[in-house]
Amino acid sequence: MSPAEPILEAMDKVKPFPQVVLKALNLLQDPEVPASKLLEVIKYDPVITLRLLQVCNSALFGFRRKVESLHQALVLLGNQGMVRLLVTFGALELLRDPLPGYGLEREELWHHSVACATLTQTLLKEVKHPEDTMIFTGALLHDVGKILLNEYAGKKYSEISILVAEKNLSALEAEKEVLGIDHAQLGGLLGERWNLPSGIVAMIARHHEPVHPEKDPLAVCLVHLSNLICVQMGIGAGARGLASRAAPDLLLALGWSPRTLDACVSDCWCEMERIRTLIGIPQNGRA
Numbered sequence: 001m002s003p004a005e006p007i008l009e010a011m012d013k014v015k016p017f018p019q020v021v022l023k024a025l026n027l028l029q030d031p032e033v034p035a036s037k038l039l040e041v042i043k044y045d046p047v048i049t050l051r052l053l054q055v056c057n058s059a060l061f062g063f064r065r066k067v068e069s070l071h072q073a074l075v076l077l078g079n080q081g082m083v084r085l086l087v088t089f090g091a092l093e094l095l096r097d098p099l100p101g102y103g104l105e106r107e108e109l110w111h112h113s114v115a116c117a118t119l120t121q122t123l124l125k126e127v128k129h130p131e132d133t134m135i136f137t138g139a140l141l142h143d144v145g146k147i148l149l150n151e152y153a154g155k156k157y158s159e160i161s162i163l164v165a166e167k168n169l170s171a172l173e174a175e176k177e178v179l180g181i182d183h184a185q186l187g188g189l190l191g192e193r194w195n196l197p198s199g200i201v202a203m204i205a206r207h208h209e210p211v212h213p214e215k216d217p218l219a220v221c222l223v224h225l226s227n228l229i230c231v232q233m234g235i236g237a238g239a240r241g242l243a244s245r246a247a248p249d250l251l252l253a254l255g256w257s258p259r260t261l262d263a264c265v266s267d268c269w270c271e272m273e274r275i276r277t278l279i280g281i282p283q284n285g286r287a
Helices: 005-013 019-028 035-042 046-056 070-095 108-126 133-140 145-155 157-166 171-179 183-193 198-205 218-232 250-254 258-279
Strands: none
Touching: 005 145, 005 183, 019 035, 019 070, 019 133, 035 046, 035 070, 046 070, 070 108, 070 133, 108 133, 108 218, 108 258, 133 198, 133 218, 145 157, 145 171, 145 183, 157 171, 171 183, 183 198, 198 218, 218 250
């Protein structure tokens, strides 16, 4: 039996992504989707509705009048802003638990994922591209495969670490050699099982692959780059995070200088703090 078989059989153990969020994401694939359709999807979930209204009425948004209905919230946030909040709420419950198999403490994966998601949006501005909820979601969920693989990676922790240290393999290569599958592949399979849009599945499955903007979708390139930057900054790097490989010519191909990247990272930190405050998560000491 392949070492990956029990892992694949355990996919049903992972809690599903909230149906309300999935429906909203799929609606948003149509840029012309009427706001009324989004409202129809959201309004039947009282917990999410209450949370959205609480966030919209927080001081961080600073709306001049009290937001008392979903319709008001949607008018103020827009379709993209509303769905980004939904995705953020949905991802929180998936990503906040500790993952000892990866050396990640409680909420450390969450901090890393939010950092990647917000960094993609600041990078998008550099290429004169509007903010994109699909890319935000792909970056937020890029490491979702670690949730399931955590148990198995923990049991084989020593074997994986030895391959990284002695054979100069990347953490991903060592993971696949020992477990028969890596967290990026597994995350893509989970995304397919949840019926996530195909573009998001590609961002999850390919976030460690060598990429180039001339032949790969911009979304995949941005998620790859954002993940690498966040790991190198020590945000959610975990035990073997620095044993990652990047596309060395990616920054050059995108036409960005280190100074441009520094400015994007600074903007990203500000947005991360805003999201942490909105969601009610304290700063993680290790992040």
